Structures are given as structure tokens and as C-alpha cells.
Amino acid sequence: MTPPAANPPIWAERLLRRSVRDPEWRESITGDLREEFAAMAARLGVAAAGRWYWQQTLPLVVRFLAGRIVPAATPARHRLSIAEVEQQSALGAGWLREVRHAWRSLWQRPALSATIVGTLALALAANAVIYNLADAMYLRPFRFKDVDRLVLVVADIVGSKPYIDNVSVAPADFRDWTRSATTVTDLRAVEWWDPNLSGVDIPEQVPGFKVSPGFFELLGAQPLIGRTFAAEDGQPEAHRRAVLAHAFWERQFAADPGIVGRTIRLDGEPFEVIGVMPPRFAVPFGAQVWSPIAYDEKTWAERERGYLMVMGRLAPGQTVATAHDEFTALAKRQAREFPVTNRERPASVVSFTRGLSDEAVGAFVAIWQAAAGLLLFVACANIANLMLARGTEREPEFAVRLALGASRGRLILQLFIEGLCLATMGVTIGTGLTAVAMQYSKSALPAGVIRYVTGYEFIGVDARVVAAMALLAVVATVIFSLLPAIHSSRAATATSSLAAARATTGPARRQWVRSFLAGAQVALTLTLAVASTLIVGAVERATNGVLGFDKRGVMTAELTLPERPYESHERRRQFTAAVLERLQALPGATDVGAIHTLPYSGSSTSRPFSPEGAPADAPRRDVGLQRVSEHYFTTMRIPLVAGRPLNAGDRPDLPPVALVSQALAERYWPGLDPLGRRFRLSNDGAWITVVGVTADVMHDWLTGRREPTVYRPMAQDPTLSIAFVARTSGSPEALARGMRAAVTAVDPDQPLLALRTMDDVVVEKLAGVDYFAKLLMVMSGVALLLALTGIYSLMAYVTARRTREIGVRVALGATSAQVTRLAASRATRIVAGGVLTGGALAAGLSTVMQTALFGMVVPNPVVISASVVVLTAVTMAAGYLPARKAARQDPWVALRSE
Amino acid sequence: MKPTPYVGEFEYSVLLAVLHMDGGDDAYAVPIRALLEERTGRPVARGALYTALERLEGKGCLRSRMGDPTAERGGKARRYFSVTPLGVRALKAMHASLSNLSRGLEAVLEES
Known part of the structure; x- marks a missing residue:
């Protein structure tokens, strides 16, 4: 052993x-x-x-x-024996085998499976990209602690304009509020600053803000090194302290850890650096440097002009609505106490996120989101249709298997797993597409607008979004894949369902569902196509339409003079005149001029306008205010409609004069001669005489071209921000070097903010909208592709199922044209229904878009009808091709196909 | 009379090996595999051998009986195989067809 x-x-x-x-x-x-x-x-x-x-x-x-x-x-x-296999418990046989079975079954129809997976992936990616962008840019652009308790107080009526005037509060009003407001605590003011940095290798203008002490604490931000502003930094003359943003510290100071305590030169003055903020803190509007608001008593008493942004925290138990009510009451009290300045001044409270976001972004994001939703519907309809078709096609298979003893649960389990396989593949590919598309979307944002894209730093793929999308995909696919199984297993006996499945095209009810789904795809695609064409048209019009000035052949140079050295108007005048003189001497420059802010540059100034003779208590409306040099209009080729141009005689020591735009003349002196009339731009300001009328100019695409505007001679009202323009008969870029040299020759410390052609100014201003429009275009292209696939595959499927019937008809003498007509009649009905519904939807949507996008989009019957014609043509073609193929086949082949 | 089943190349080898052991105590999987590897000079996958044995039994070329459990096998019984008359006929048919095919090729096939 x-x-x-x-x-x-x-x-x-x-x-x-x-x-x-x-x-x-x-x-x-x-x-x-x-x-x-x-x-x-x-x-x-x-x-x-x-x-x-x-x-x-x-x-x-x-x-x-x-x-x-x-x-x-x-x-x-x-x-x-198959029966033996069918009778085995499905779960007992193991998931692995089921998955293998499902995989084989999907592989039997590779084109169909690929279409389903592709559709799913595209729709998912489109939705994930849009949601990620919307989330970063609009829904959660600020991610501070308790950001939903933070509010912005503005001296504006929210909803009265396309944007919220968030820089609108006068210092004295702010000071009143800090003393009396109870619903909002920790009120902090912010003033736009943008100083020039000098004493470094490359001087630059830095996006910056002056902020009340406590600003950083309000936002819950801690400095990376050093400290932020304390109460004593808010004392007058204590303002020469600066906190740097992380990116600015890295770029200009090589991330020097010993920066705290060092002195840097801003606007020609020494500032002591006291701290550096952590990465990604750049509030508001891409701020790179902050200094404390340290006004003297005189500045604090300013009630006339509002230039502060005011933010605060809701007191416990308070809401935006209750805070809004309190500030409205405060504004009414101020209006009674200070009628001269505050009579027309409202106050509103909005959430921090809304107040600092661009309202236009919200409108665009909403349209994007709607478009992505439509796309998802189209995709779902497509998938449902394909799955239903596939299910009908497999009914004989199910019938046979039921007859052989397979349980209903077994078939449903198998289809469930098939749906799961499809969804998994779709989600995998869709996630990959999303990652690529997000990267592209981020890099496609033009550099010029990044500062104004709130939440830019948060643009990326959010795992939760992808997870939600995946769930959606799985649920949708599985539901649609189960429908046919439930149907076939409900069929009373195997033989009858076998016969029914073989007969023609499946039960009439399901045919109706499929036609409806295909029609819905046509309708939604048409809606999307019209919407995107309208927006692209609007962008095109704003870029190349009637602007009121000639943007070709013009070079521009924008700069901002530092406040202290250029405090005196005389110095500003001298600087501007000296630069203009040098520009005029440049070879190739035919006309040169200067303006405070360029059309399309995004910034503008407005003032309340009171014409002479109007009653003292008449409501005053804001008009645009521009300061221009005498040859600005000839350089930009803006025609003079009446009166005289500005000239060298408009000196500061003479009574103030102005040109007004045609729209302004029509608003205040309709049918009268505006020349020689007088107006004021503030209650205690001097009377200004109108000496001429100019044609209207589109200063901002958002407000349109007929914004009433006053043009004052720069010599009488010199500004710190100046944009020089020079026209040439040659290439405008050739003037760039000369323009830079001219500015440096007059003031070597003066950095140029930007040197670009007027063409680029327009394009860059519209880059954001253009980006929106292009993305929408891509989405409607994808939707069209999906709808075409949907209709083609439906028609191909339906005609294939009717092969025998068609064969009989041809054998009995039907002509090819008759058969084609017969087969295509269904496509015709689908397209007709879809186009009618889609046309109505599109007409409605364009009206909504007109309101949402502030009249930028104009509903255009030509665009709508053109989209209808194109869509009808391509969808009919998709439906006609399979019909023609069916009509051409040999009747005997058709009859034998059983 | 049942038609002579067709056997593949590997099944043919397995049948021959079982015939070598016929009736003896060595007619189970382990020695069969050892013999196959020794005589053909090729490794034989365990799974492939079980598949072939099982399939040959299905075709009626082999029959099997369970032996007595032994301690060295952890109390497990051996499955002994023997070639059935049908198996012998299949072998003969295969052998004859191969011989027919190779007739006249002796010069090529038998040169060393």
C-alpha cells in the first residue's frame, strides 16, 4: 500500500x-x-x-x-437538440454564454449594429459636450464655498436690457447700503482698474481690480503666500498694496517665492506686494492683480456716477427675493433724499452667478442645450426605429425558439443583454468622442474672449455628466430592444406568430410607430437646421453686414494711459496729438484718427441724456458717449449726414460741441433740425451744442446699430483709454510696426493693449457667438445625418419585407414606375408629415430665438423655406433609393426570396 | 449494419493508441497520452485527448467502463477504454484509404 x-x-x-x-x-x-x-x-x-x-x-x-x-x-x-438548450435555465447557463450569444447575434447584422452604436455615441457626445460647457460657463462658473448665498447688488433693473449692468453703483450709495442693509451682510465693492505694469522687461496692461478689504474673505479665498487686505488697507493713501494672481506671479515674476514685500510699479506708482492667490482664482473677469479701495472722503461722497460692482452675502434666513425687496426700498428712500442724482436710480439684487455671467451666454447656452436635446430625441427615435425593425425581422427566430421550448424570460434576457452590449459600446465610443470634443471646444475658444468666459478654467469632462449620459443610453437602448421581445413572447401560439412574422411588414400598429418616429426625426432635424441657419446668418450679418463703417484696410492700436501721470487733460491732449501727428507721417497711411473705444471693442460708455427744454422731472435715458479726434469719421468712412465735421477749432477753451448720430436726432428731435440744439449729459454738466449729425454705426452687435450716440471732440474731453485708427490703401498689417514706434516715441513707458486690424476687432468680438453658431451647425449636421440614416434604413427595411408582394405585382404586370411609386408613397407621407410639423416648430422657435437673442436673429421666411426644400429633397431621396431598387429586381427572384 | 464512421487524423491516432493498450490495465487517459506523445513526438493537449475520447465514444468507435477507485488517485476511479468492432472497421477504412493514397509514393515516403 x-x-x-x-x-x-x-x-x-x-x-x-x-x-x-x-x-x-x-x-x-x-x-x-x-x-x-x-x-x-x-x-x-x-x-x-x-x-x-x-x-x-x-x-x-x-x-x-x-x-x-x-x-x-x-x-x-x-x-x-436546440430544444434541450432552450429549456436549460438561462441564468444557470451562465452570463458569459449569453453575452457570447448576444455578440454573435449583433455581428450577424454588422451595419445595423454599427449604425445603432454610432448614433448612440454621437448623440451622447453632443449632449455631454454641451452639458459640460453649459455647466462650466453658465450653471456653475464660480465654485466658491456657499456661492449660492452670494449676491450682487446692482443699480439697474434686471431684465430691462440684454445684459445686467453689474458695474453701476455710486460710492455714496454703496456706503449708505453698508450702514443700513440687513438682508445682505459683508457688502464689498469692486472697481475696474486694469493698471499698466512697468519696470519689467515687457510692460503690459494687467486686468486688475480695486476691492474693499474683506473681498477675498467674502469669496472664501485664502492667499497662497502672504496675506490679503485688512481693514487698515482701506484707509486713504494706504492703497499702494497689491495681491497678485497665481498666473500673473508666474508669468511676470517667475513664481518668485520672495515676492511678498517687494515693490512693483503699477501705473507708474510703487505698490508693495502683500500676497499671492492660489491658482485658478481670477475673480472677477480674469483679474490678475488686486489693490484695496482706499477712497478719500470726497470720492466716497460721489453719488453722480456709478462705477462700483457690489457683492455681499445673504444674511441667514434671507433669500435673493427678500434682499431684492429691501434694496428696492433703500433705493426709493435714496431717491427721495437725493432727488438730483438718485431719482431714476433703481437697485436690484441678483445671485452672484447670474450677476457675473453674460446674459447672452445664458441665451446661447439655452439654445445649445435645446439643440442637444433635440439631437438626443432624433437619436433615440433613430435607435428605437432600428431596434424595432431588427426585432420584427427576428420574430420568426423568436417564434421558432418559443416553439422549441425557450421560455419568455430567456428571450427577454437575451435581448436585454444585446441591448446592454450595444449601449456599452455606444457609451465607450461616446465617452472617447466627448473627451476629444471637449479638448477641441476648449482650444477653439478665441484667446480674446477667454477673460469674459466665466468658468473657462472649469471646462472639461465631468465624470458625473458622463455617468448620467451612460445611464440614459443604457435605459433607452434596453427599453427599445425589449419591446419586440415582449411583443413576440406575448403572441399566442408560436405557429401563428411565425406565420404573421413571415407575412409582410409586421403588425400595422408598429408600422405606425415607426413612421411616426421617422417623421419626428424629419421634424426635429428641420427645426435644428432652421435654428442654426438663422444664427449663422445673424453672425454673418454682424460680421459682414451693414456696420456703418468700413472695416477694411484699417489698423487699430488700443492703449490706456496711466491715471496719475496723465491726470491733467492737457497732458492727455498733448499725447494724443503727438501720436496722431506721427501716425499721419507714416508711409502708406492715408487717414488717421482716434476714438475712446472702438466699435465692436466690447466696452462703451453711456450717459443720461437731457435735451434742452425738456421738463426737469422727465425721465432721462442713457445714450452712448464717444470721444473722437477730428478725422476719425473720414478714417472710418462714416458719412456726415448734416452740419459740419469736427475740426481743429473745437478747442477746450471754447463752448462744448458734439456730433450726434442719426438715431439720436430722430429720438429727441423727430422731424426737427437738430443743428444748434443743446443738451446735457449730467445734471450739473455744461450745455453741449449739436454741430453735426453722423450716420448710425453698429457699436455693439448685441444692441444693434441704431444705438443713439453722442460724439464729443477728444480735444474738449480727453480720455485715458484711446484707440488710434489708421487707414491705408495697402495691407493694414504693414502699418503695425510704425504705429507701435509712434506710441513709443511719444511715451516709452506706454504699453500697447492691442494692435490689430479693424477686421480682426470685428471677428474677435463675434468670435464667441461664432463659436456658438458653429457648434450649433455641427449639431444640426449630425442630426441631418441621423435622420437620413433613419429614413433610409426604415425604407430599405420596409421594402425588403415587401419583396414578395412587389414580385407578385411585377409578375402581374405592374410597371417599374408604379412599383416605385407604391414603395415611395410611404416615404412621401413620412416626409410630408415631418416637414409640416418641423416647419411649424421652426417658425415658432425662430420667434422665440428673436426674443431670447435680443433681435439679433431675424426670422427669415426664405431661410425656412430653403431648409424645407433641401430637407424634403434629401429625405425623399433616402426613401426613394430603396424603392427603386425593389422595383428593378427580377420578379422571380423576389418570389423565390421566401 | 451501421455505416463505418469517419475518423479524423487525431482520432485515428487515439484509436491506434487505445488498440495498443487493448484490454490491459493501461487503457486509460494517462498512459494513452504518454504513448501518443512518445510515438508521435508531439505534445498532446489534455483537453484535446478527452475531447477525442469522448467523441470517439459518441461515434461508437470506443466503449468505456469505470474501474475501481484507488488510493493513489485520491479515491477516484479510472475510465478504461477499449476499441469496439466499429472502431476497428473505422481504423481499417482509414488505414486502407491512406495506403491507397500513398501507393506508388514509397520512394518518397520511405527514404530516410
């Missing part, structure tokens, strides 16, 4: 026993291995034999599980 041998690895043996179903085989196979294991153990030792045992069992297990060795649980003659 041999001593009992060492045992082989217990888990390996258990695995093996599990995988062999037949008891006799199980015993002999494990016995064989035990025998050889004993021999191996005697020769090589137990450990090596154990490894050997694993090496032997794993391939065996895989083989048995994969079913390549028939488990022989039943006698050989039964082994191939």
Missing part, C-alpha cells in the same frame, strides 16, 4: 470539478490528474507539482466552460 499522496491544490481541483458536468468524466479526469500529480510531486516536489497542476487544469477549465468540449451531461444523441 502506497502512502497517501499529497493533495493537489484544492481550489484548482474544485474549479475543475465545477467545470465538468458529467459525473463519470469528472471522476476520471480528476483521478487522472491526481495520479500524474502524485508522480510529479515525487519527482519535483509538492510546490512544483502544485504549479504544474494549475497549468494543467486552467486550460481544461477554459475548454470545458467555453463548451468546446461538450459536457456530455446527456447521452450523445441528444447533444445537438
Whole structure:
């Protein structure tokens, strides 16, 4: 008797026993291995034999599980019986086998499966991209602690204009509020600053803000190094302290850890650096440097002009609405106490996020989101249609399997797994597409607008968004894949459903559903196409339409003079005149001029306008105010409509004069001669005489071209921000070097903010909208593609199912044209229904868009009808092709197809 | 009379090996595999051998019986195989067809 041998690895043996179903085989196979294991153990030792045992069992297990060795649980003659397989419990047979089965079944129709997966991936990616962008730019552009408790107080009526005037509060009003407001605590003021940095290699203008002490604490921001502003930094003359943004610190100071305590020069004055903020803190509007608001008593008493942004925190228990009510009441009280300045001044409270976001972004994001939703609907309709078609096609298969004893649950499980496989592939590809598209979307944002894209730093792929999308995809696909299974398993007897499935095109009800889905795709695609064409048209009009000035052949140079050295108007006048003189001397420059802010530059100034003779208590409306040099209009080719141009005689020591735009003249002096009339731009200001009228200019695409505007001679009202313009008959870029040299020659410390052609100014201003429009265009292209696929595959499927019927008709003498007509009639009905619905939807949507986009988009019947015609043509073609193919085939082939 | 089943190349080898052991105590998987490897000079996958044995039994070329459990096998029984008359006929048919095919090629096939 041999001593009992060492045992082989217990888990390996258990695995093996599990995988062999037949008891006799199980015993002999494990016995064989035990025998050889004993021999191996005697020769090589137990450990090596154990490894050997694993090496032997794993391939065996895989083989048995994969079913390549028939488990022989039943006698050989039964082994191939499908009925036997069908009757086995589905779950007991193992998920692996089901997945393999589903995979094979999907592979049988590779084109169909690929279409479904592709549709799913595209729709998911489009939605994820839009949602990610919307989330970063509009929904959650600020991610401070408790950001939903932060508010902005503005001296503006929210909703009265396309934007919220968030820089509008006068210092004295702010000071009143800090003393009396109870619903909002920690009120902090912010003033736009943008100082010039000098004393470094490359002087630059830095986006900056003056802020009340406590500003950083309000936003919950801690400095990375050093400190932020304390109360004593808010004392007059204590203002020369600066906190730097992380990016600015890295760029200009090489991330010098010893920066705190050093002195930098801003606007020509020394500022002590006291702290550096952590990365990604750039509030508001891409701020790179902050200094404290340290007004003297005179500045604090300013009630006339509002130039502060005011933010604060809701007191516990208060809401935006209650705070709004309190500030409205405060504004009314101020209006009574200070009627001269505050009579027309409202106050509103909005959430921090809304107040600092561009309202236009919200409108565009909403349109994007709606478009992405439509796209998702189109995709779902497409997937539903394809799945239903596939299900109908497989009804005979299900009928046979039911007849052979497969349970209803078994079929449903299999379709469920097939749906899951499709959804998994769709989600995988869709996630990849999303990542690529997000990267592209971020880099496609033009550099010029990044500062104004709130939340730019948060643009990226959000895992939660992807997860939500994945869930949506799985649910949608699985539902649509289960419908046919539930239907076929409900069919009373296998034979009848077999016959029905073979007959023609499936039950009439489901045909109706499919036609409806295809029609819905046409309708939604048409809606999207019209919307995107309208927006693209609007962008085109704003870029190349009637601007009121000639943007070609003009070079511009924008700069901002520092406040202290240029405090005196005389110095500003001298600077401007000297630069203009040098520009005029440049070879190639035909006309040169200067203006305070360029049209389309995004910034503008407005003032309340009171014409002479109007009653003192008449409401005053804001008009645009521009300061221009005498040759600005000839340089920009803006025609003079009446009166005289500005000239060298408009000196500061003479009574103030102005040109007004045609729109202003028509608003205040309709039907009268505006020349010689006088007006005021503030209650205590001087009377200004109108000497001429100019044509209207589009200063801002958002407000349109007929914004009433006053043009004052720069000599009488010199500004710190100046944009020089020079026209040339040659290429405008050739003037760039000369313009830079001219500015440097007059003041070597003066950095140029920007040097660009007027063409670029327009394009850059519209870059954001253009970006929106292009993305929308891509989405409607995708939708069109999906709808075409949907209609084509539906028609191809329907005609294929009717092959026999068509064969009979042709055999009985129907002509090819008759058959084509018959087959295409269904496509015609689908397209007609879709186009009618879509046309109505599109007409409604364009009206909504006109309101949402402040009249920028004009509903255009030509665009709508053109979209209808194009869409009808392509969808009809998609429906006609399969019909023609059916009509051309040999009737005998058709009849034999059964 | 049942038609002679067709056996593939590997099944043919397995049948021959079982015939070598016929009736003896060595007519189970372990020695069969050892013999196959020794005579053909090629490794034989365990799974492939079980598949072939099982399939040959299905075709009626082999029959099997379970032996007595032994201690060295951990109390597991051996499955002994023997070639059935049908198996012998299949072998003969295969052998004849191969011989027919190779007739006249002796010069090529038998040169060393």
C-alpha cells in the first residue's frame, strides 16, 4: 500500500470539478490528474507539482466552460437538440454564454449594429459636450464655498436690457447700503482698474481690480503666500498694496517665492506686494492683480456716477427675493433724499452667478442645450426605429425558439443583454468622442474672449455628466430592444406568430410607430437646421453686414494711459496729438484718427441724456458717449449726414460741441433740425451744442446699430483709454510696426493693449457667438445625418419585407414606375408629415430665438423655406433609393426570396 | 449494419493508441497520452485527448467502463477504454484509404 499522496491544490481541483458536468468524466479526469500529480510531486516536489497542476487544469477549465468540449451531461444523441438548450435555465447557463450569444447575434447584422452604436455615441457626445460647457460657463462658473448665498447688488433693473449692468453703483450709495442693509451682510465693492505694469522687461496692461478689504474673505479665498487686505488697507493713501494672481506671479515674476514685500510699479506708482492667490482664482473677469479701495472722503461722497460692482452675502434666513425687496426700498428712500442724482436710480439684487455671467451666454447656452436635446430625441427615435425593425425581422427566430421550448424570460434576457452590449459600446465610443470634443471646444475658444468666459478654467469632462449620459443610453437602448421581445413572447401560439412574422411588414400598429418616429426625426432635424441657419446668418450679418463703417484696410492700436501721470487733460491732449501727428507721417497711411473705444471693442460708455427744454422731472435715458479726434469719421468712412465735421477749432477753451448720430436726432428731435440744439449729459454738466449729425454705426452687435450716440471732440474731453485708427490703401498689417514706434516715441513707458486690424476687432468680438453658431451647425449636421440614416434604413427595411408582394405585382404586370411609386408613397407621407410639423416648430422657435437673442436673429421666411426644400429633397431621396431598387429586381427572384 | 464512421487524423491516432493498450490495465487517459506523445513526438493537449475520447465514444468507435477507485488517485476511479468492432472497421477504412493514397509514393515516403 502506497502512502497517501499529497493533495493537489484544492481550489484548482474544485474549479475543475465545477467545470465538468458529467459525473463519470469528472471522476476520471480528476483521478487522472491526481495520479500524474502524485508522480510529479515525487519527482519535483509538492510546490512544483502544485504549479504544474494549475497549468494543467486552467486550460481544461477554459475548454470545458467555453463548451468546446461538450459536457456530455446527456447521452450523445441528444447533444445537438436546440430544444434541450432552450429549456436549460438561462441564468444557470451562465452570463458569459449569453453575452457570447448576444455578440454573435449583433455581428450577424454588422451595419445595423454599427449604425445603432454610432448614433448612440454621437448623440451622447453632443449632449455631454454641451452639458459640460453649459455647466462650466453658465450653471456653475464660480465654485466658491456657499456661492449660492452670494449676491450682487446692482443699480439697474434686471431684465430691462440684454445684459445686467453689474458695474453701476455710486460710492455714496454703496456706503449708505453698508450702514443700513440687513438682508445682505459683508457688502464689498469692486472697481475696474486694469493698471499698466512697468519696470519689467515687457510692460503690459494687467486686468486688475480695486476691492474693499474683506473681498477675498467674502469669496472664501485664502492667499497662497502672504496675506490679503485688512481693514487698515482701506484707509486713504494706504492703497499702494497689491495681491497678485497665481498666473500673473508666474508669468511676470517667475513664481518668485520672495515676492511678498517687494515693490512693483503699477501705473507708474510703487505698490508693495502683500500676497499671492492660489491658482485658478481670477475673480472677477480674469483679474490678475488686486489693490484695496482706499477712497478719500470726497470720492466716497460721489453719488453722480456709478462705477462700483457690489457683492455681499445673504444674511441667514434671507433669500435673493427678500434682499431684492429691501434694496428696492433703500433705493426709493435714496431717491427721495437725493432727488438730483438718485431719482431714476433703481437697485436690484441678483445671485452672484447670474450677476457675473453674460446674459447672452445664458441665451446661447439655452439654445445649445435645446439643440442637444433635440439631437438626443432624433437619436433615440433613430435607435428605437432600428431596434424595432431588427426585432420584427427576428420574430420568426423568436417564434421558432418559443416553439422549441425557450421560455419568455430567456428571450427577454437575451435581448436585454444585446441591448446592454450595444449601449456599452455606444457609451465607450461616446465617452472617447466627448473627451476629444471637449479638448477641441476648449482650444477653439478665441484667446480674446477667454477673460469674459466665466468658468473657462472649469471646462472639461465631468465624470458625473458622463455617468448620467451612460445611464440614459443604457435605459433607452434596453427599453427599445425589449419591446419586440415582449411583443413576440406575448403572441399566442408560436405557429401563428411565425406565420404573421413571415407575412409582410409586421403588425400595422408598429408600422405606425415607426413612421411616426421617422417623421419626428424629419421634424426635429428641420427645426435644428432652421435654428442654426438663422444664427449663422445673424453672425454673418454682424460680421459682414451693414456696420456703418468700413472695416477694411484699417489698423487699430488700443492703449490706456496711466491715471496719475496723465491726470491733467492737457497732458492727455498733448499725447494724443503727438501720436496722431506721427501716425499721419507714416508711409502708406492715408487717414488717421482716434476714438475712446472702438466699435465692436466690447466696452462703451453711456450717459443720461437731457435735451434742452425738456421738463426737469422727465425721465432721462442713457445714450452712448464717444470721444473722437477730428478725422476719425473720414478714417472710418462714416458719412456726415448734416452740419459740419469736427475740426481743429473745437478747442477746450471754447463752448462744448458734439456730433450726434442719426438715431439720436430722430429720438429727441423727430422731424426737427437738430443743428444748434443743446443738451446735457449730467445734471450739473455744461450745455453741449449739436454741430453735426453722423450716420448710425453698429457699436455693439448685441444692441444693434441704431444705438443713439453722442460724439464729443477728444480735444474738449480727453480720455485715458484711446484707440488710434489708421487707414491705408495697402495691407493694414504693414502699418503695425510704425504705429507701435509712434506710441513709443511719444511715451516709452506706454504699453500697447492691442494692435490689430479693424477686421480682426470685428471677428474677435463675434468670435464667441461664432463659436456658438458653429457648434450649433455641427449639431444640426449630425442630426441631418441621423435622420437620413433613419429614413433610409426604415425604407430599405420596409421594402425588403415587401419583396414578395412587389414580385407578385411585377409578375402581374405592374410597371417599374408604379412599383416605385407604391414603395415611395410611404416615404412621401413620412416626409410630408415631418416637414409640416418641423416647419411649424421652426417658425415658432425662430420667434422665440428673436426674443431670447435680443433681435439679433431675424426670422427669415426664405431661410425656412430653403431648409424645407433641401430637407424634403434629401429625405425623399433616402426613401426613394430603396424603392427603386425593389422595383428593378427580377420578379422571380423576389418570389423565390421566401 | 451501421455505416463505418469517419475518423479524423487525431482520432485515428487515439484509436491506434487505445488498440495498443487493448484490454490491459493501461487503457486509460494517462498512459494513452504518454504513448501518443512518445510515438508521435508531439505534445498532446489534455483537453484535446478527452475531447477525442469522448467523441470517439459518441461515434461508437470506443466503449468505456469505470474501474475501481484507488488510493493513489485520491479515491477516484479510472475510465478504461477499449476499441469496439466499429472502431476497428473505422481504423481499417482509414488505414486502407491512406495506403491507397500513398501507393506508388514509397520512394518518397520511405527514404530516410
